Amino acid sequence: MKAAKDNVVIPTYDRDLMMPGIVHFGLGAFSRAHLAMYVDRLLARGDADEWAVSGIGLMPADEKMRDILAEQDRLYTLITRAADGEPDARIIGSIAEYLYAPDDPEAVIERLAAPTTRIVTLTVTEAGYTLGTTAANESAPTTVWGYLLAGLTRRAERGIPPFTVLSCDNIQGNGSIARNALVSYARGAGSDWAERIATEVAFPNSMVDRITPATTAEDIDTVEQITGLRDEWPVSSERFEQWVIEDNFSAGRPAFETVGAQFVADVAPYEKMKLRLLNASHQAMAYLGILEGYTYVHEVVRDADFATFLRGYMREEAAPTLDDVPGIDLAGYQDELIARFSNAAIKDTLARQVVDGSERIPKFLLPVIADQIAAGRNIERCALVLAAWQAVLLRGATRPTDRAITSDARLDELEAAALAGEEHPGAFLTIVPLSEIDDERFTRAYRKARAELREYGPRGAVLSLNRDAVH
Incomplete structure (x- = not known):
């Protein structure tokens, strides 16, 4: 770090004094730009040595993270990019250790069982709450749920109170969903802990927000130019950040409110706002943008026709379904989203947004449709996004070179439904969970959206809705 240029923020705290108080499963780009950054700020204040992060990797791809963090003394660079101006660089030092679970499962369980471990945080993606929640007959855990159960069991055997499980994934009610997943796993394993987990372990809900694309080779070169240091796995993100956390912890917590986070009694209004305005908008831009031939989010939102469509979705279909959000001006929030999406410096790809569409669409978009139908309001823009999803899946099914863009655990099933929809237009709506919206207005x-998309293309279909909004 001594070789870093003067404009780089580096850790000023004594990293030898750090103790892991937070264990994090899924230490990817987002958690390194979000959780680890908040902890780094706390450490810089000089009063949080006991809250450093122990990162846990479970997947084969995590071997690379293990090796690079080991080579770099668990340091990495966070680059934040504004739409105008030079990027800022900060070297994050809050990772106290990184354990690759397949190397030593026992070491992971011991870290979870340590009295100093008081919070376990998760970024395991939407799919992580459904995959691997069935207990397997195994000698050592292989999933996050298996490790959590093993850690809690060992703590109980030693008379150590349970840690808090804090989900940081983009799922409404993420804490409640994490609780249900772990209880389900424990019951399947025949553990006495199943009911105790439901009553003794805190699972606060949270809302996290920071656009963080996957690291590219260009990012690595940019970091070297800015900092004078070679970092093999930096993180690049926007400047905006938000973390709203339910104040419900069973073993104490850091003072994250002193470094930008917000603790509230009820996260639900903030979660709903973010998922239905930001995340659902990402789905809209991604599928329509791919069909239009765009590559990046900023390209779509800088196109006036698609920006008008997006604003119409937010204002006419998403916003009416939201509750009052304390301290938030919804109109201003929507304007801020458009500005964030327009940030070309982020280079956020549309391909990143369509990964696991079968998990994202049901959580981000379908609740908007259900609420709008119940209130007798407009769903035309939502319907066009679903038609665009089907069109992208169809293109992947018929053009193998386009298939990779729609990475999804259910891809074969989805493509079959998209193909069936060519012969019978309503066939795509028979897949779960689209089939759960049983309403003729939705159909x-x-x-109509599918027909207009086929006849006029994405721009023509969008323009039709934009004109309808004017008239």
Whole structure:
């Protein structure tokens, strides 16, 4: 770090004094730009040595993270990019250790069982809460749920109170969903802990927000130019950040409110706002943008036709379904989202947004449709996004070179439904969970959107809705 240029923020705290108080499963780009950054700020204040992070990797791809962090003394660079101006660089030092679970499962369990471990945080993606929640007959854990159960069991055997499980994934009610997943796993394993988990372990809900694309070779070169240091796995993100956390912890917590986070009694209004305005908008831009031939989010939102469509979705279809959000001006929030999406310096790819669409669409977009139908309001823009999803899946099914862009655990099933929809227009709506919206208004809106998309293309379909909004 001594070789870093003067404009780089480096850790000023004594890293030898750090103790892991937070264990994090899924130490990817987002958690390194978010959780680890908040902890780094706390450490810089000089009063949080006991809250450093122990990162845990479970997947084969995590071997690379293990090796690079080991080579770099668990340091890495966070680059934040504004739409105008030079990027800022900060070297994050809050990772006290990194354990690759397949190397030594026992070491992971011991870290979870340590009295100093008081919070376990998760970024395991939407799919992580459904995959691996069935207990297997195994000599050592292989999933996050297996490790959590093993750690809690060992703590109980030693008379150590349970840690808090804090999900940082983009799922509404993420704490409640994490609780249900772990209880389900424990019951399947025949553990006496199943009911105790439900009552003794805190699972606060949280809302996290920071656009953080995957690291590219260009990012690595940029970091070297800015800092004078070679970092093999930096993180690049936007400047904006938000973390709203339910104040419900069973073993104490850091003072994250002193470094930018917000503790509240009820996260639900903030979660719903973010998922239905930001995340659902990402889905809209991604599928329509891919069909239009765009590569990046900023390209879509800088196109006036698509920006008008996006604003119409937010204002006419998403915002009416939201509750009052304390301290938030919804109109201003929507304007801020458009500005964030327009940030070309981020280079956020549309391909990143369509990964696991079968998990994202149900959580981000379908609740908007259900609430709008119940209130007798407009769903035309939502329907067009679903028609665009089907069109992208169809393109992947018929053009193998395009298939990789739609990475999804259910891809074969989805492509089959998309193909069936060519012969029978409503067939795509029979897949779960689209089939759960059993309403003729939804079916009509989807069929109309599909027909316009096929006849006029994405721009023409968007323009049709934009004109309808004017008239």
